[in-house]
Amino acid sequence: MPVISSECPGWVCYAEKRVGDLALPHMSTTKSPQQLFGVLSRLWYQHVNPTNVSLSHANDLLQSKKVKTVTLMPCYDKKLEAVRPDFIYGTEETKENHPKEVDTVLATHELLELFKLRGIQFD
Numbered sequence: 729m730p731v732i733s734s735e736c737p738g739w740v741c742y743a744e745k746r747v748g749d750l751a752l753p754h755m756s757t758t759k760s761p762q763q764l765f766g767v768l769s770r771l772w773y774q775h776v777n778p779t780n781v782s783l784s785h786a787n788d789l790l791q792s793k794k795v796k797t798v799t800l801m802p803c804y805d806k807k808l809e810a811v812r813p814d815f816i817y818g819t820e821e822t823k824e825n826h827p828k829e830v831d832t833v834l835a836t837h838e839l840l841e842l843f844k845l846r847g848i849q850f851d
Contacts, residue, residue, distance in 0.1 A: 762806055801835060810833045
């Protein structure tokens with residue numbers, strides 16, 4: 729059977745809510761580039777700053793509150809993707825102690841508004 733893939737969280741929500749069993753068994757489980765960035769940035773931090781972090785235990789780093797990941801995305805649906813419960817590390821019993829893969833998502837429109845508020849202009 730085919731593998732259905734999309735990095736659009738809006739499409740994924742649509743498939744989950746409206747298409748259901750016709751699509752879900754065939755959907756790819758690969759993370760989107762945004763979520764991969766969140767995971768890889770935490771692992772990179774572990775590599776360059778190993779202080780008090782055991783390199784053999786990636787979860788030690790993932791529990792660290794020092795790493796904050798922020799992505800700049802063109803679509804507001806990426807905010808929905810970042811808060812999905814399946815993008816939090818840990819078991820069901822310990823998820824409240826684990827960080828999200830991506831902490832904050834700024835839409836490009838929000839960044840432009842921030843520039844305006846700060847008086848930053850690009851010629």
